[in-house]
Amino acid sequence: MEKLSKLSEYKLTLVYALRDLSRNYKKIFSIILTLFISLFILSSIFTIEDSLNKELNNNSRALLGGDIEIDYNRNVVNLDLINQVKEFATVSQMVEFSTMISTTDKSIFSRIKTVDENYPLFGKVGYEPSGAFEKLQTTENTILVNENIFKNLNLEINDKIKVQDKLFTVIGIVKSVPDIGGAFVFGDFALAGKQTLELLKLNNLGSFLNYEYKVKFNERDNPKTLSKRIEQLFKDEKKVRLRYHEKSDGPLKRIIDNFSQFLSLVSISAMLIAGIGIANTLLSFINQNNMSIAVKKSLGFFSKDIKIVYYLQLLILLLLISIAAYSFSFFLVPIVDVYLSAGLGLNIEGSFSIINYFKVFSVGLLVLVIFSIPTINAIDQIKASNLFRNVFQNLQFYYSKKSIVLSLFLLSILISLFTIGSARPIFSLGYFGAFFVCLLVFYLLSNLIIKLFKGLKEHPNISIKVSVKNITQTKSITPITIMSLGLGVTLLLTLAFVGSNFKREIAKSIPELAPDYFFIGIQNDERQIFEDLIFDMDKEANLEVVPMVSTGIVKINGIDPNSYIDSSNDSHWVIRNDRRSSWADKVLKDNPIVAGEWWDLSRPDKLQISLDNKIAKDFNIEIGDIFTLNIYGREIEGEIVNFRLVNYRDFTINFAMLLNPQFAKNIPHEYLATAKFKSLENFNEIVLLDKMPSLSIIKITDYLEKVTDLLNKVFIAVTVISAITIVIGLIVISSAIIVQGKIKEFQNLIFKILGFSKVEVVLSSIIEFFIIFTSIILIALFFAVIGSQFIIENIFQITWMFDLAIFLKVTIGIGLATLILIMITNFKYLSPKVYPLIRNQ
């Protein structure tokens, strides 16, 4: 007989795979669905992250505002040096400050950017009506305000508004500015011409004057050479920070990186859980094909060849599904674009990337292979001799030493893919560690349950007897069910806790003791006037006034503070710019000391510093360490004498650094105040601003609204991801039930022949489920509490609280959903048709 070539053999294998796939797609529908959903989440995150990074990279100059930014922060500008830069590049000066904008009856705290005629060097300003932006530089006392200010102050074009004590004409609305990368615009803002600063004669600390110079190189010049030239020019200017567009490490990039990492970890959770579901469904599928596999073996097929056909089917599925999932992810980009352009002023466009598709495919392949190894290896357990005996035992996941090594190797590749290059690799690594610890604990729990129930005396009730037998029988699927359900419930509970904490943060009312207003920029000679004005309005007002001085950390123990901390660390903000510091005689009641001693009064001539405990921890600072502070141009060394517990979210006055009053009281300073009014309606901010035009007033409720708005957007993303994960979780849970399908069918057939009632059969399933579900719930809760607390406190940095109601809702919800699924499955197998089973069909 004529033989086929080697190539034809491969073709034949492919034909088998395609034939099996086309005839079994209904049976493996849950694999298709699970794989699609999980790959869709992964693709969406990769596509959006990629689009965002492209947007940031393509517009890095626009986002920074120039090729280079020379940031003088709040320090005195060396104009000579700036003029030297102007000789070989175009320079745009931008000064930002915070102040009040008011009409005759309303006011709003806002950030004003004063820009010159060169602004913007890159990108475009979005504004209306046309010509308004150009008018800003040619007509004095003109201003463009953002939409929110325009709306809240009920403005019309050409209305007058007051900034400090000067009147400005609103000539238009500014919709967007390109340079949001360096200083992320959070809150209300306005644009004014360069002459505004001279008009306002700003000089106080409370206005937070910020000097920045954006530099644009001429196209024919070499940017590297010019960058070096600028570095040389400013090498002795210690107060200057140079920022390069290509190394943009602004808050916006950090926010995106952190959020991407969170989403990536959730998506890989979804993938891993989907992997368990796929393994379950695949095992059930192989169990259904048990006889066919035995027949093939009896004909002389090698186990290896049969396994290759299954792997090939999975590969074909993965190829098709990954293409579909990746393509569908592009439909999500316009939706996210709407959200991003409204929130951040960023516009993203989805663009096909073969690398991204390859990443999606690789992750899918790794997960698929890792989870299908023990399943497809189960084929080795099928014996052709079973055909003679007419007995087909339910297959189990099967691990050989070789397959364990291979699985671990593939797993380490998967972990590396998600860890290397992520914003916080340690977090990713810790996450994977937690995931596998979780898996191991649930496996051990299943063994413990089996052992415990084996030791129990037989119960006279037949339903209990059957359910206990099902749990403890040899080759029971209890471990698979407990691991799948356990991980599913843990992830769902974790996300539910994350979501509920977000919701609580959003709905959080102002703490009872929190003040109604913050007042910034009270000059030394205005303190009495300010206090009188406040008490004139409300005699019973609770007023707290504290001194405030600008301090910058120049060195820690004699070396650059940047060597103490990574720029991605949460506490890096302390050294990024100058910060306000204050002083106090006694320990503040809401800032308790956690280490060290309060001021050493025997050394009044020495600067002593009290530091926020979290910052101390993040910088690895110890009591006795020396900080060199820049205070009004002078560098002064101070010793860290204690650490305080600071909660910035209680809306009272909080400072990262407090100085000893004996030393600090002679430093020129201004004041910061908070006030809580007995009757809020007595407070009139317009009267206050008339007398103290340089004062800035921040209403706590306004501030909260802005925080709430941002959190709401994050919450939507978390909710969407949770909802998708819930779907995957349910598919996994149902897949664990499907695994039992075939055995259940046979078992119920035997029960039917023996004369069991349907009620007894259903009851045994309920009892079995109840035993398994109640055993996993406490462990799932334990892991969910730790996981959600970590995410909430470390990634989102808000306060975590346990929510009993959400725990009960999720637990009961999952419990009921699973029970319904079990009932549906049972119902299907409750009255098995005897004939096909007897005929092995």
Add this chain to the structure above:
Amino acid sequence: MDSLLKLKNVNLKYLTGNDTIKVLKNVNLETKKNESISIVGESGSGKTSLIMLAGGLEKTTSGKIFFEDQEISKMNEDEVSKIRRKNIGIVFQSFYLIPNYTAVENVALTLELNNLKNPNERAKELLDRFGLKNRFNNLPSQLSGGEQQRVAIARAIAMKPKLVLADEPTGNLDSENSQMIADILFKYIKEEKSSLIMVTHDLKLANKAKRKIKIKDGKIV
């Protein structure tokens, strides 16, 4: 006549919990080429175990099994599979057709496994010879018991094996179909000069074989 299959002092034991069941005890059997043997005996006497060992589907506890002078009892699963795919065809009492394969595909499977060209055409020829011309594209669930067993036999003999093992091939069939199956099997071994080892309870069928072996309590008597 040349020896085709030789069992030398074969023992087979099963462990069930703490008990050991001796299924076959010191069995010696030699099959020549172009020989038909029927194995009869009571249920549980070890008949099926004997042909499972003959087909290399089970390992002996002790003793040796040779197929054409090759000791298959010491070979691994894949090595035995290689011999079986070309030389041994097996027919089961419960037919065991692959449920989602059509009649043609079930038969072609064994030809494809041996890398033969035009497997579907050859399968059709064979099915046609067995009176199943109108059943080529039917799934097993759409065939009667007799038809299913004919497809199963076509699959078993498609490679023209030197040895056909049949375990109660007519056990699930009525007398008319039993007769038809018996005719097909014996016609095949006659035409192709193959050997047949057949387990059966049906004395009429057993008597058609050249040699009849009785097995009792794991021993050939």
